[in-house]
Structure formats: C-alpha cells, structure tokens
Amino acid sequence: MLQRYLPMLSWLNSYDRTAFSQDAIAAVIVTVMLIPQSLAYALLAGLPPQVGLYASILPLIVYALFASSRTLSVGPVAVISLMTAAAVGQLGLNTMEETVKAAMALAFISGLMLIVMGMLRLGMLANFLSHPVISGFITASGILIAASQLRHLLGIDASGHTLLDITSSLSAQWHLIHGPTLLMGASALTLLLLLRWQFKPMLIRLGCPPNAAQLLAKTGPVVAVIATGTITFLAGLEEIGIAVVGHIPAGLPSSSLPMFDQHIWQQLFVSALLISVIGFVESVSVAQTLAAKRRQHIHPNQELIGLGGANLASAVSGGFPVTGGFSRSVVNFDAGAHTPAAGLFTAIGIAIAALWLTPLLYFLPKATLAATIIVAVLSLLDFRAMQRTWHYSRSDFAAMFATIVMTLVYGVEIGISSGVSLSIVLFLHRTSRPHNAVVGRVPGTEHFRNVDRVVVETDTHILTIRVDESLYFANARYLEELVTKKVAANPAIKHLILMCPAVNWIDASALESLEAINQRLKDSGVSLHLSEIKGPVMDQLQRSDFLTQLTGRVFMSQYEAWCYLRHGPDGCQCGSA
Amino acid sequence: MLQRYLPMLSWLNSYDRTAFSQDAIAAVIVTVMLIPQSLAYALLAGLPPQVGLYASILPLIVYALFASSRTLSVGPVAVISLMTAAAVGQLGLNTMEETVKAAMALAFISGLMLIVMGMLRLGMLANFLSHPVISGFITASGILIAASQLRHLLGIDASGHTLLDITSSLSAQWHLIHGPTLLMGASALTLLLLLRWQFKPMLIRLGCPPNAAQLLAKTGPVVAVIATGTITFLAGLEEIGIAVVGHIPAGLPSSSLPMFDQHIWQQLFVSALLISVIGFVESVSVAQTLAAKRRQHIHPNQELIGLGGANLASAVSGGFPVTGGFSRSVVNFDAGAHTPAAGLFTAIGIAIAALWLTPLLYFLPKATLAATIIVAVLSLLDFRAMQRTWHYSRSDFAAMFATIVMTLVYGVEIGISSGVSLSIVLFLHRTSRPHNAVVGRVPGTEHFRNVDRVVVETDTHILTIRVDESLYFANARYLEELVTKKVAANPAIKHLILMCPAVNWIDASALESLEAINQRLKDSGVSLHLSEIKGPVMDQLQRSDFLTQLTGRVFMSQYEAWCYLRHGPDGCQCGSA
Known part of the structure; x- marks a missing residue:
C-alpha cells in the first residue's frame, strides 16, 4: 500500500x-x-x-x-x-x-x-x-x-x-535578415x-x-x-x-x-x-x-x-x-x-x-x-x-x-x-445512427440474420429489428424514427420485436423513447417485445415501470420470442435445431 | 419531392x-x-x-x-x-x-x-x-x-x-412592496x-x-x-x-x-x-x-x-x-x-x-x-x-x-x-470502462459464458476476454490496461482471444491500442486472436495492416477459436453440440 x-x-x-x-x-x-x-x-x-x-x-x-x-x-x-x-x-x-x-x-x-x-x-x-x-x-x-x-x-x-x-511577421522583415x-x-x-x-x-x-x-x-x-x-x-x-x-x-x-x-x-x-x-x-x-x-x-x-x-x-x-x-x-x-x-x-x-x-x-x-x-x-x-x-x-x-x-x-x-x-461530436454522431437490421430466422437453426443479406424465414405478423448499439440520448430519437418507419412499411404486423444482443446500456432518454414507442405501437394495435436483453440492462429496466407498461413480453432469446409469437407458449418445441 | x-x-x-x-x-x-x-x-x-x-x-x-x-x-x-x-x-x-x-x-x-x-x-x-x-x-x-x-x-x-x-434584489426592496x-x-x-x-x-x-x-x-x-x-x-x-x-x-x-x-x-x-x-x-x-x-x-x-x-x-x-x-x-x-x-x-x-x-x-x-x-x-x-x-x-x-x-x-x-x-462526459466515462468478462465454454455447447457466473470449461493455455462495447478513444487505454492485468494474472497462457460480439466499431485510437497489445503480447510469447468480429468491423480492420501484424488468427465464432486452439485445424469436429 x-x-x-x-x-x-x-x-x-x-x-x-x-x-x-x-x-x-x-x-x-x-x-x-x-x-x-x-x-x-x-x-x-x-x-x-x-x-x-x-x-x-x-x-x-x-x-x-x-x-x-x-x-x-x-x-x-x-x-x-x-x-x-x-x-x-x-x-x-x-x-x-x-x-x-x-x-x-x-x-x-x-x-x-x-x-x-x-x-x-x-x-x-x-x-x-x-x-x-x-x-x-x-x-x-x-x-x-x-x-x-x-x-x-x-x-x-x-x-x-x-x-x-x-x-507575416517574417516576410515583413525579410530585408532585415x-x-x-x-x-x-x-x-x-x-x-x-x-x-x-x-x-x-x-x-x-x-x-x-x-x-x-x-x-x-x-x-x-x-x-x-x-x-x-x-x-x-x-x-x-x-x-x-x-x-x-x-x-x-x-x-x-x-x-x-x-x-x-x-x-x-x-x-x-x-x-x-x-x-x-x-x-x-x-x-x-x-x-x-x-x-x-x-x-x-x-x-x-x-x-x-x-x-x-x-x-x-x-x-x-x-x-x-x-x-x-x-x-x-x-x-x-x-x-x-x-x-x-x-x-x-x-x-x-x-x-x-x-x-x-x-x-x-x-x-x-x-x-x-x-x-x-x-x-x-x-x-x-x-x-x-x-x-x-x-x-x-x-x-x-x-x-x-x-x-x-x-x-x-x-x-x-x-x-x-x-x-x-x-x-x-463525430463519435456521438456515429453512435446516433446505430447499425440495425430487420432479421429473420435462418431455416432449421436458432440463428437470426439480416433479411437483406441472407435467405431467411419471416412472418408477416412479426417484425424483428436488431439494434447494434447501446441506446442513449444521442440515438434515442433515431430509434423512434426507425421503428415508426419500419412499422409504416409493414402494415400487416402485430408484433414488433426489438432484438438487443449488442445493447449494453439504456439511459433515461432512451427509456423515454422506448415508452413513447410502446405507447404509439399500442395505439396502432402492435405489441412491442424485447429479446436478448443483457442481464445488467434488464436489472436497469426493472428499476423503472417500463416493463409493466410494455404491451408485449421480454424473451431471453430471439428464438424463444419467434416460437412463442408464432406458435404460442408451447411453441418452443416446434422446430428445435 | x-x-x-x-x-x-x-x-x-x-x-x-x-x-x-x-x-x-x-x-x-x-x-x-x-x-x-x-x-x-x-x-x-x-x-x-x-x-x-x-x-x-x-x-x-x-x-x-x-x-x-x-x-x-x-x-x-x-x-x-x-x-x-x-x-x-x-x-x-x-x-x-x-x-x-x-x-x-x-x-x-x-x-x-x-x-x-x-x-x-x-x-x-x-x-x-x-x-x-x-x-x-x-x-x-x-x-x-x-x-x-x-x-x-x-x-x-x-x-x-x-x-x-x-x-437578493427582492429582499433588498422588501419594504417597498x-x-x-x-x-x-x-x-x-x-x-x-x-x-x-x-x-x-x-x-x-x-x-x-x-x-x-x-x-x-x-x-x-x-x-x-x-x-x-x-x-x-x-x-x-x-x-x-x-x-x-x-x-x-x-x-x-x-x-x-x-x-x-x-x-x-x-x-x-x-x-x-x-x-x-x-x-x-x-x-x-x-x-x-x-x-x-x-x-x-x-x-x-x-x-x-x-x-x-x-x-x-x-x-x-x-x-x-x-x-x-x-x-x-x-x-x-x-x-x-x-x-x-x-x-x-x-x-x-x-x-x-x-x-x-x-x-x-x-x-x-x-x-x-x-x-x-x-x-x-x-x-x-x-x-x-x-x-x-x-x-x-x-x-x-x-x-x-x-x-x-x-x-x-x-x-x-x-x-x-x-x-x-x-x-x-458521463456517457464517455461510462463507455470508457466497458463491461467485460473472462469467458469459458458451457460444457457440451457452443456457448461461452462469464467464468464468474457460470460453471464453464476453461484451458490454462487459452484466455478469452469478451468486451461488451465498441472500442474507441475513450476506452482504448482501458483495454490495454485490462489485457495487461489479465495476462499478468494468468502466467501460463499462450493464447489470448478477444471475443468481440458487441464491438460495433474500432476507431483509429483503439486500433493503435490493439497494435500495442499485439506487440506487447508478442514480446511475452502470447498470441493474440480475435473472435466474432462483425462484418463491418472486419472490413474496417482490413483497411489497416493490423491483420498482417496480428500474431494469431481471426475466427468467425468463439467456438471455432476454442476448438482450433485446443485441437488444431481439424479440431472443430471434436465436440460439436
């Protein structure tokens, strides 16, 4: 010491x-x-x-x-x-x-x-x-x-x-060298x-x-x-x-x-x-x-x-x-x-x-x-x-x-x-538009990948968005915009899943945005679900009343969410890989 | 329009x-x-x-x-x-x-x-x-x-x-009410x-x-x-x-x-x-x-x-x-x-x-x-x-x-x-000490979890550190410190794997730190490997010469890294779940 x-x-x-x-x-x-x-x-x-x-x-x-x-x-x-x-x-x-x-x-x-x-x-x-x-x-x-x-x-x-x-000082005195x-x-x-x-x-x-x-x-x-x-x-x-x-x-x-x-x-x-x-x-x-x-x-x-x-x-x-x-x-x-x-x-x-x-x-x-x-x-x-x-x-x-x-x-x-x-500023700017993807299930597996890159299974009633960044004040409003746009583009959906494997933190601003998203989706008859929330983030969310307001559920894994929402509570045996 | x-x-x-x-x-x-x-x-x-x-x-x-x-x-x-x-x-x-x-x-x-x-x-x-x-x-x-x-x-x-x-202005004129x-x-x-x-x-x-x-x-x-x-x-x-x-x-x-x-x-x-x-x-x-x-x-x-x-x-x-x-x-x-x-x-x-x-x-x-x-x-x-x-x-x-x-x-x-x-400042401070864990394999699976929370399989020659945050200037030095400490505490290791499933970005400062880590580990006879690097991050790394300097390899999945380093190039058939 x-x-x-x-x-x-x-x-x-x-x-x-x-x-x-x-x-x-x-x-x-x-x-x-x-x-x-x-x-x-x-x-x-x-x-x-x-x-x-x-x-x-x-x-x-x-x-x-x-x-x-x-x-x-x-x-x-x-x-x-x-x-x-x-x-x-x-x-x-x-x-x-x-x-x-x-x-x-x-x-x-x-x-x-x-x-x-x-x-x-x-x-x-x-x-x-x-x-x-x-x-x-x-x-x-x-x-x-x-x-x-x-x-x-x-x-x-x-x-x-x-x-x-x-x-300029040097050039003014050039002749004095x-x-x-x-x-x-x-x-x-x-x-x-x-x-x-x-x-x-x-x-x-x-x-x-x-x-x-x-x-x-x-x-x-x-x-x-x-x-x-x-x-x-x-x-x-x-x-x-x-x-x-x-x-x-x-x-x-x-x-x-x-x-x-x-x-x-x-x-x-x-x-x-x-x-x-x-x-x-x-x-x-x-x-x-x-x-x-x-x-x-x-x-x-x-x-x-x-x-x-x-x-x-x-x-x-x-x-x-x-x-x-x-x-x-x-x-x-x-x-x-x-x-x-x-x-x-x-x-x-x-x-x-x-x-x-x-x-x-x-x-x-x-x-x-x-x-x-x-x-x-x-x-x-x-x-x-x-x-x-x-x-x-x-x-x-x-x-x-x-x-x-x-x-x-x-x-x-x-x-x-x-x-x-x-x-x-550049760092905040970069994280203010987090990388994200609509994902679907790789057939026969428990993996979910970007629908634009991989041939995957999707469901017209379920939309899953994976967000690859912690959610905090600089990207909270972007998230609201993102969800609004994706939901508007998929009018048939009944369930929206936010898949959060790379979300290490949700601050108070992002919490407000999640509450606003939940409320707006509720008004349009869509349930909001979360999947793959990390332990510390879940502990954090439990200190607010967001989870009681949440219209949907929180799932440990995206696969569980997928089976549950497609086939009901017993759905998880449906297609185990 | x-x-x-x-x-x-x-x-x-x-x-x-x-x-x-x-x-x-x-x-x-x-x-x-x-x-x-x-x-x-x-x-x-x-x-x-x-x-x-x-x-x-x-x-x-x-x-x-x-x-x-x-x-x-x-x-x-x-x-x-x-x-x-x-x-x-x-x-x-x-x-x-x-x-x-x-x-x-x-x-x-x-x-x-x-x-x-x-x-x-x-x-x-x-x-x-x-x-x-x-x-x-x-x-x-x-x-x-x-x-x-x-x-x-x-x-x-x-x-x-x-x-x-x-x-003070009000109290000075109280009598003038x-x-x-x-x-x-x-x-x-x-x-x-x-x-x-x-x-x-x-x-x-x-x-x-x-x-x-x-x-x-x-x-x-x-x-x-x-x-x-x-x-x-x-x-x-x-x-x-x-x-x-x-x-x-x-x-x-x-x-x-x-x-x-x-x-x-x-x-x-x-x-x-x-x-x-x-x-x-x-x-x-x-x-x-x-x-x-x-x-x-x-x-x-x-x-x-x-x-x-x-x-x-x-x-x-x-x-x-x-x-x-x-x-x-x-x-x-x-x-x-x-x-x-x-x-x-x-x-x-x-x-x-x-x-x-x-x-x-x-x-x-x-x-x-x-x-x-x-x-x-x-x-x-x-x-x-x-x-x-x-x-x-x-x-x-x-x-x-x-x-x-x-x-x-x-x-x-x-x-x-x-x-x-x-x-x-508080945001930068929070991300400057990213959540991280030494992980081991959950027996019989391809999953790797925190050794402090779950009973997992480890190897005295292999140390895997999972970092749950993008790597950038505010946490680059922390990462150097972290690796130095963990390696000092595990003198028997020959391979260090950085597992990066939640790393969405590696900026130039973090790249310098990775290069420094690679060099220092090389001096102590330890190889540095990376696993679960995301696509965009890999594209980014390929624009530097870090990958050519890297003493170890980059693995798609942590399980692949584990099998390869334990059992050699054909090791991946060893214990598939």
Whole structure:
C-alpha cells in the first residue's frame, strides 16, 4: 500500500552497486544532452536560458520520489514550452521578471491540477484525447515550433503564436535578415543534420559498438554547441551582431515564489489544464512503452502525482512547466538507467552546470539553439500517420486534420480544443445512427440474420429489428424514427420485436423513447417485445415501470420470442435445431 | 419531392368546407388564448407588450407554409422568452428601441441557424440534449420565470437572471412592496388558480360537454384579464400606483429591420444557438406527440426550415424569437385544428387584435400578466421526473440535477451548457470502462459464458476476454490496461482471444491500442486472436495492416477459436453440440 504511494520503496531496498553504476552512467549521458536542450526550450518558451536549467533540477528530484515509471526523464519539452509561450504571451506582461513569474505560476497551477487529478483518480480525463488528435496536434506543434525558431536563424525579431502571424511577421522583415547570423544558423543546422544522419554509421564503421554509437549520436547538439560557441568566441562574432546567449547568472535558483494574482490565475486556468492533460498523455505513453519493454507496470494515477509534484517543484524553484520527454527518456533507457535514481543523478549534473558552467555558455549563439530545436522537432512531424488514418477511417482523419489546421491557424489552445470537441461530436454522431437490421430466422437453426443479406424465414405478423448499439440520448430519437418507419412499411404486423444482443446500456432518454414507442405501437394495435436483453440492462429496466407498461413480453432469446409469437407458449418445441 | 419541401401542397388539394370550419373554430379559440399570453411573454422577455402580438402574426403565416406539422402552434413561449431576456440583457443596451432591435436580431440569427441546420440536415444536433437535461432545464426555467415575475406582483423593481440575483434584489426592496399591487396580483393569481382547477368540473356539472369544458377552461387567463382590466378602469386604480400595460401603439408592425451590428451579433451568437436548439427540441417533441395521435409524420429537418422561417419572419416584423408552444398546440389540436390553415386564421385574429383591440388593453394591470405567467409555468415544474430519474440511473440524475442547479445559480445559458457537457462526459466515462468478462465454454455447447457466473470449461493455455462495447478513444487505454492485468494474472497462457460480439466499431485510437497489445503480447510469447468480429468491423480492420501484424488468427465464432486452439485445424469436429 505504502509502496503504491511512494514507489521508490520498491527499488530502494534492492539498490546495489551495479544499479548505481548503471544509473550513474545514464545520468552523465542525459545531463550532457539536457544542458543545451534545457536552454533551447527556455528560449522557445520566451524565457531566459537559466530558467531551462532550473526546470531540470528540483523537478527531477521530486519526480524520482513519487513516480511509478522507472526510466521516464522529466524536464522542459518542446510542445509544452510552445504552449507555455502561448499562455504567458497572451497576458501582455511588460517585464521579463513578470513573465518568468507567470510561467512559474503556470507550472504551479498545472502541478496542482495534476495532483488533484491523481488523487481523484481522474487519469481517465486523458481518454478524451483520441490518438489522431494527439498525433495531429504534435505534428502541427512541430511545424509551429520550427517556424517560430526561424527568426533566430535569420537574426530578425519576428514573433507570433500562429503560423500566419509568424510568416507575416517574417516576410515583413525579410530585408532585415542578418547575413552572418544566417550563415551561423545554416552551418549549425547542417552540422546537426549531418551528425544526426551520419554520426552513428560513421562511429560503427570506426569500430564503435552499435549501442554506444547510438548513444554518442544523441550528443550531436553538444558537439554543435561546443563548435559554434568556440568559433564565436575566437572570431569575436558577437561584435558583428550575432546574438549570443550572454550572461547567465551562475548558481542555484533562489527560492522565489510564482505570481499569485487571482486575475492572472483565471487567465492561465485553461492553458494550465491543456498543458497538464497534454503533458500527462505524452508522458504516460512514453512511460508505458518503456515499461513494457522491461515488463514493468505504470500506474497512471501515480504518474499524475509524480508529474504534479515535479511541476510544483519547478514552480517554486524558478522553472516552468515540465513533463516526461520522449527523446530524453529513450536516451536514459538506452543508456541503461534502471531506477529513478538516474533522475536524481541527472539533477545533480544539471545543478553542477548551473553552478559552474554558465560562463562557458556566454558565447553560445542563439542560432545554434534554434537549430537544435528545429532538428529536434523534425521527429515530431508524422505525415505518415495522416496517410494511415485517412485509409483507416475518414472520421478519425477529419478530427486529425481539423486539429492540425486549427493549431496552425489559431494556435495551440484552440487547436487542441477543437480537435477534442470534433472527435467527441463525430463519435456521438456515429453512435446516433446505430447499425440495425430487420432479421429473420435462418431455416432449421436458432440463428437470426439480416433479411437483406441472407435467405431467411419471416412472418408477416412479426417484425424483428436488431439494434447494434447501446441506446442513449444521442440515438434515442433515431430509434423512434426507425421503428415508426419500419412499422409504416409493414402494415400487416402485430408484433414488433426489438432484438438487443449488442445493447449494453439504456439511459433515461432512451427509456423515454422506448415508452413513447410502446405507447404509439399500442395505439396502432402492435405489441412491442424485447429479446436478448443483457442481464445488467434488464436489472436497469426493472428499476423503472417500463416493463409493466410494455404491451408485449421480454424473451431471453430471439428464438424463444419467434416460437412463442408464432406458435404460442408451447411453441418452443416446434422446430428445435 | 416538391411536397416534401412545401408541405402545404399535401393538404391544400383536399381542403374543403369541413376542414375550413374545423380550422376556423380552433383559430378563434387559440387567438383568444394567445392575446394575453403574447403580451405576458413579451413582458417576460423585457420587451414592450406589442412585440408579443407582432411575434404572433407573420411567424404563424410563414410556419404554416413551410412546416411539416399539421397542428403545431408557434409564437412566443415562456422558456424562450426567458432566454431572450437573458441574452439581450447581457448587452447592456440603453434604450428600449435598441433592446427591441437586439431581440429582433436574436430572432434573425436564430432563424438563419435553424434554416442552415435544416438544409444541412443537422436535426441530429438536437440529440445532444438528453432527456434529463431538457427536463431539468425546463423545471429550473419555470422556477426562474416564476421568481422573475414576483416583482410585478409586488409592485417593486427587482431584476436579475439568476435565482440569487432575483431573490437578493427582492429582499433588498422588501419594504417597498406596493400594497394595492400585491392585492391585485394575489387576486388575479387566486382567480387563475381557481379557474384552472375548478372551471372545468364546474362547466361539466352545468352540463357542458367535457371536450368543450376542457377548451373553455383554457380561456381562464382571458377571464382574469377582462375582470382585472375592467376593475382597474372603473376604480381608477392606475392613479393609486397599480402598474398597467398602458398605451400600446395600434396597427400592424412597421417593417423595421433588426440590428445589424457585427459586435452585437457576435455577442448574441451562442444565445441564438441555444435558443434555436432548445426551441427546436421542444417544438419537435410536441409536434411528434400530436402527429402520432393522428398517425401523421413529422420531418425534423423540415421543421427546422419551418421554425427558421418563422423566426426570420418575426425578426423582420418587430417580433422576437418564437417556437412551437406546448399548451397552445394542445389547445389548437383539441379545438379540432386539422391543417396549418388554423395557424393562418390565428394570425389574422391576432392582426385584428393588434389593429383594433389595443386601446382596450390600456388598463390591464401588469400584475395580472405576471400572474398569468406564473400559473402557466406551474405546468413546467416536473419534480416527479427527478424522482423517476434518480431511481432509474444515477448518472442521468446527476446530469439533470447539475442542469437545475447551474441554471438557477448561473442562469439559462450556463445551465443548459453545463448539463449538455456533463451528460456527454458521463456517457464517455461510462463507455470508457466497458463491461467485460473472462469467458469459458458451457460444457457440451457452443456457448461461452462469464467464468464468474457460470460453471464453464476453461484451458490454462487459452484466455478469452469478451468486451461488451465498441472500442474507441475513450476506452482504448482501458483495454490495454485490462489485457495487461489479465495476462499478468494468468502466467501460463499462450493464447489470448478477444471475443468481440458487441464491438460495433474500432476507431483509429483503439486500433493503435490493439497494435500495442499485439506487440506487447508478442514480446511475452502470447498470441493474440480475435473472435466474432462483425462484418463491418472486419472490413474496417482490413483497411489497416493490423491483420498482417496480428500474431494469431481471426475466427468467425468463439467456438471455432476454442476448438482450433485446443485441437488444431481439424479440431472443430471434436465436440460439436
């Protein structure tokens, strides 16, 4: 029990030297990868670079203590950073100090929400995000992120949170493009892409074991950072106008408090909710994929607590919203991390960087960080998923496409909200016209099949309609219409049987409709019968007075109904198969 | 075809003297009932009384031409008037002229929406309103309407669109209650209640045929109007401060245009949508109930066109949003109306009243109109429905209760929106944890039943899980969890069969989950099989490459799967029942 709520107890007992060395090696590799990534994502969120480092210290420690995933690595991630930029940007704050405090407040609210969701076991909220919506959202976010970084590559001051804003802002300043910055950015981009595509095969050719080559290839950004930083320093490129990261205050975050302002909190509420849900969904799917590889298990509600704690920790230590990142978690896993202690050691690594390495980052060009981000988000763009979804289901594709278009045109929040709304509307729409069939008896058997597909036995006085969906508010009126039409088309019938083998639920709206159907059929001299009602549904119906009003009977099987209505109470011996 | 879009063609051909006299009699009775009702609902909507009359002329004519219902009577109704008051009230307009033009704009937007919905065949949108939500909304609106009219009975100037606003406003002015107005209001209320409860039995005792007595009893408001108006006139009660309707400009509405202001239209958009949907749902359910009594049929999408036309007509003739009213339609039906011509004749009757009868209404006390409204909304309060819903389904009750509370506390728009949202969330929540069972073979048969309920045959190497719900985004992750748990609990299994007789749909999210399950089971050396997949679902799966990845097979029947996996390809002869 205690182990469930403090998952660290499950691994701390058996923690030994082997586990320590595995975790420590993984931590070193993740730390090296995380330093440029943290700086870059802070830049993407519109915050000073050190905020990225701060968000990668205390949150990792808190997550290690509370989370159920052994290998998930939390910290700033691209999509959440983009959402942070949009959320904080809408506030119209004047100073960077206020902006940082607002980002901290966003992490605070998001942390509270995640913890509350975890305690109320509301992990199911994530179910509202269908796979096509998430996939579309991530792809569109990747495009937005890449577009937003172009300004750093071009050395101009464009901004915006939608593709339209960004492109119009860029094109208005096209003539201001700063040549040297563009050259630096293009070089960094080329270097990163070369490292990404060529480094691993090259290392393998040089005799490096494939596994190590795989990990070393992930350090490409570090290579690019060191190379461009050194060149900028040696050639004095700052003086010809190449923007650099500049002075980063050394030291650990001072424990400043996030902004507590009722008005700001109200404005951030929806953003925080979206950030929480998106962060949670991404995090849990990464964690589950990794856990499955080692037959471990993830408790989604415990993950909510872990991520919530990490965000609260980020909020009180000068950071911004964090979640589990895909690429860093994979690196952590591949590098051999076996317990959350690897996260603790990574936090120590980043803390060392924040204390002593920041002067080395002074000459790091912002264009290099932008190039790092652009290369990182390339892996977010999944156009094949669009094609696959188009083939599989047009309505899923519609939800995905709407999410992409709305995200690009109106920004992340409207994008994800419209995707979720549309997927729910499409689902309700689909179930609002349930599949149904008039059925007849397959001669000589107890089976009943669609009269339009199979040669079956029917009776002019008996009409059986099989409905293949639970009956609830969205299809209640359709059912009324359906019965009215079928009865009008078969004037000779005396008995109507609703065959319900796939009806898992009848809600109060559908009950009203069944009552209306029963009453209307009664007025036209037709009895209504039900067959193959499932146990739980029958229990449900018995709590209303529908069964006493019902003009006909409820039959366990359709065959029983058929025999009884054709041959009377003793009819069931008539034609047993 | 043409008849479908101009339903009047279906009755105009056979229109004869009998039909004419039936419709004319009904029209006279409805007109008499409609005059005080129109004035009262205009008052409720916060508009001048003549607006109520205007909304009962042209809209009736247009509806008669386009609607598919033979006997529905349209015009101002209580709930829509309340919603109009809330929608127009939020605009903060200064003059009554502007307020009227905004109400006309609301009718215009609502009319456009209804017509567009009709042309796009979006009548299904009404399905989002579950029965408990509508029922709760109507009850709460009835309470709000009654509360809002208290000020006219008390002679004070309280206002507000939520129960809290109204009661606090009333209690703040408690000392200002105007004695004579209260006396007049209380008398009118008593008279109306007496007429409502005693008039019909009294008439029957006096030898009046029950049917005629029923209709005459509906004219109670007219009696009250004449009685209190005459007393006010004769006793000069206006001079002691009893508020009267006062001067109503005589004549037909001048064809003024509604307000065309982009900003106002944006603010009215959501209100207009809610008014359209609520009005449509109420109207169609009344129309269907009446049509069923005479074996007629309603085309919901044609009704949208009819109601839309009526609202556009109201908007260009000085009126406000209208819809089909329950009580007036019942009166129209009971009075013998057989075709929409009755609506045309009623429009003529109201036009005559607007032209020549308005001076007679000068001394009509507002307290009488308020009493009329209060008595009319008593029939909206349905507390028994709450009790019935509570017994039938807790989640339906939760949606109903939330609608009532939110409507009373935050007003009509937030009330209905939260009810709709909650009912959708509860539905998704329910389907997110589908009913499922591990099943085994009932010995000697081809049937498979829940191992927890029935003594069945099982196999240590084969686990069969039956899932009783379509698989889609809301339950995809649950399915993954379910399979993981069941497999972990049965370490000896080699084959997992998902039995899908009640799965009507597998969306892209669920497909991803099935792929993940297949992959994870493969990693643990377990094959995944599917049985009893329905035809349309199989067609769907064939459009993905899931079936080629599947480690096991797809079986038509569960029995076939059982025999095959136990005894190999020839196993199906093994134990045929």
